[in-house]
Amino acid sequence: MKKKTNRGRSIFSRLVTSYVLFLAATLIIYVLAALLILTFVGNGKIGNVSPQTVINNDGTVNDVEVLRRVGGWVEELDDEGNVISVIGDKKTEKTSYTLKEMAELLDMGYVNFNRNGVVLVQHTETNKADYTGIVRCVGDPRRICLVCYPRDMVTYNVSYMITNSENNNAQVFFGVFAALFLAEVLLISFYLKKHIEKPLKLLMDGMDDVSEGKRDIVLDYKTDKEFEDIRDKFNRMAEKLKESEDEKHKIEQSRNQMLLELTHDIKNPVASIKTTICALEEGLVEAEKIPEYYKTIEMKAERIRTLTEDMNTSLKMERNDYKLKLEKADVCEAVRRICVEFYEEITSTGKEFDIDIPEEEYAAEIDAELFGRVINNLLVNANKYNSTGKTISIRVYRDSDAIAIDVVDDGEAIAEDFVPRLFDEFSRGDKTRKTDGGTGLGLAISRKIMEKHLGTLTYHREGDKNCFRIRLL
Numbered sequence: 001m002k003k004k005t006n007r008g009r010s011i012f013s014r015l016v017t018s019y020v021l022f023l024a025a026t027l028i029i030y031v032l033a034a035l036l037i038l039t040f041v042g043n044g045k046i047g048n049v050s051p052q053t054v055i056n057n058d059g060t061v062n063d064v065e066v067l068r069r070v071g072g073w074v075e076e077l078d079d080e081g082n083v084i085s086v087i088g089d090k091k092t093e094k095t096s097y098t099l100k101e102m103a104e105l106l107d108m109g110y111v112n113f114n115r116n117g118v119v120l121v122q123h124t125e126t127n128k129a130d131y132t133g134i135v136r137c138v139g140d141p142r143r144i145c146l147v148c149y150p151r152d153m154v155t156y157n158v159s160y161m162i163t164n165s166e167n168n169n170a171q172v173f174f175g176v177f178a179a180l181f182l183a184e185v186l187l188i189s190f191y192l193k194k195h196i197e198k199p200l201k202l203l204m205d206g207m208d209d210v211s212e213g214k215r216d217i218v219l220d221y222k223t224d225k226e227f228e229d230i231r232d233k234f235n236r237m238a239e240k241l242k243e244s245e246d247e248k249h250k251i252e253q254s255r256n257q258m259l260l261e262l263t264h265d266i267k268n269p270v271a272s273i274k275t276t277i278c279a280l281e282e283g284l285v286e287a288e289k290i291p292e293y294y295k296t297i298e299m300k301a302e303r304i305r306t307l308t309e310d311m312n313t314s315l316k317m318e319r320n321d322y323k324l325k326l327e328k329a330d331v332c333e334a335v336r337r338i339c340v341e342f343y344e345e346i347t348s349t350g351k352e353f354d355i356d357i358p359e360e361e362y363a364a365e366i367d368a369e370l371f372g373r374v375i376n377n378l379l380v381n382a383n384k385y386n387s388t389g390k391t392i393s394i395r396v397y398r399d400s401d402a403i404a405i406d407v408v409d410d411g412e413a414i415a416e417d418f419v420p421r422l423f424d425e426f427s428r429g430d431k432t433r434k435t436d437g438g439t440g441l442g443l444a445i446s447r448k449i450m451e452k453h454l455g456t457l458t459y460h461r462e463g464d465k466n467c468f469r470i471r472l473l
Helices: 011-041 064-069 099-108 169-211 225-281 287-318 331-347 368-385 442-452
Strands: 073-077 083-088 110-113 131-137 144-150 327-330 352-356 363-366 391-399 402-409 456-462 465-472
Touching: 011 169, 064 073, 064 083, 169 225, 225 287, 287 442, 327 331, 331 352, 331 363, 331 368, 331 391, 331 402, 368 391, 368 402, 368 442, 368 465, 442 456
Parallel strands: 352 391
Antiparallel strands: 073 083, 073 144, 110 131, 131 144, 327 363, 391 402, 402 465, 456 465
C-alpha cells in the first residue's frame, strides 16, 4: 500500500495567508495605537482632542487642562465681534474682530493669524500664521466661541461621509476596498510565486538529474541573492560529488589494475614452483642438484609472500578508516638504527654510504614500523638500482617547520617519461616485465605511508644525483 505523505502548503497559499494576517495585524496595531495616543492627549477622554468638541452647546469648556497643555485658549465673542471672555492663556493681543473677519470666520469656519493678532489671508503660503482659530457656534445665536490653537498643533484632513440613508455607499465603499485589496494580494502573490518558483524548479530539476546519475550539472540563473547562494552551493556540491566519484572510479581502476598485475606476477613463480615440484617427483633431477631446486622453490615462495604482503599493505593504506599506531619518537634515532642495519649491505657492493644525522633529538608522532619501512624501501632502491654510481647518502635536517630526510644516490637519472608514474602501483623503470625484480609496490606504499603521517614523499633530480625527499610535519 502506498504510504500517504503530508505535503506542506504551496508558496502561493502561504503568501496569500501571510498578506491577510499581516493586514489584519497592521490594522489592529494602528487602531490600538491611535486609541492610546488619543486617550493620552485627551487626558483620558478621546472626544476632548477634537477642537469642535472642546465647547459644549451651552458654551462651557469640557477640559481646560487639555486645552492649556496644547497651548490653546477659547475666546467668546459678542455679535459685534468683541472679545467678552477668555478661557485659558491667551497668546495674542487681539480684542475684537472686524465684520470682514467675522464673515470669514462664519464662512470658512476658521481663520489664521499671527502673534499680533493680525488676520492673514486664507491659504497664503508667503504669510506664516502662528495660530488658527476654529469657530464654534453654541446654543445662543448671539454667542460665538473661537477655539484657538498653535498652528503646528492643527492638522486639516479632507473627509468624506460614506453613510447615507438613501443608498448603500458604505457597502459599496467597503466592497470596492475589499476587491482592490484582494486583487492586490493576488497580483503580488502571483508575481512572487513566479519569481520564487523558477529558481526552485531549476534546483529540483538539478537534484533529480544528480539522483539519476548525471554529474555534469551546472545551474545558471539570475535571481535574488539567497537563491543565487543556493545555486552556487549546489554547483559546488555537484562538482565535489563528481570529483569524488571520479576519484572513486580512478581508485577502482587502480585496484583492478593492481589485481591484474598481482595475478601476472604470481603466475610465473607459481608455474615455476609447480614445474620444479613435478621434476622432483618424477626423479628427473640429479641428486646433487636437488638442494638447488629446493632453493628455487623457497625463493619463488618468498616472492609470492612478499607480493601478497605488499598488496595487503597497499590496500590497507587506501582505507580512510585505517589508523596508524602513532607515538612520539626521535626521528634521528629511528633513521640511525636503519642505517646501521644497511651499512654492511651497501658497503659490500663497493659503494660509499654517507650518513648525515644530527645528534640532537627531532621528535615527531610516527608509526615506527611503517616509517622504518619507508626508509628501508628508499635505501633498498638506491642500492639496487644504482648500478653506475658509487655513493649513497642519507641526511636528516630541519626544513622550516618540518623534518626533512633526503636519500640520494649518484646513479643514472630516472627517465623523464617515467617520473610521473614513479609512485604508481607496479611501476618499474625497465620496459620488460621481469618477475625477478621488485614488486613495483615499494614506492607506492612508501608515499601512502607518508600521506597517512600527513607528510610527503617526492622525487627530483638534483644536479647529477637522484634525490628522494621525505617531509614530516
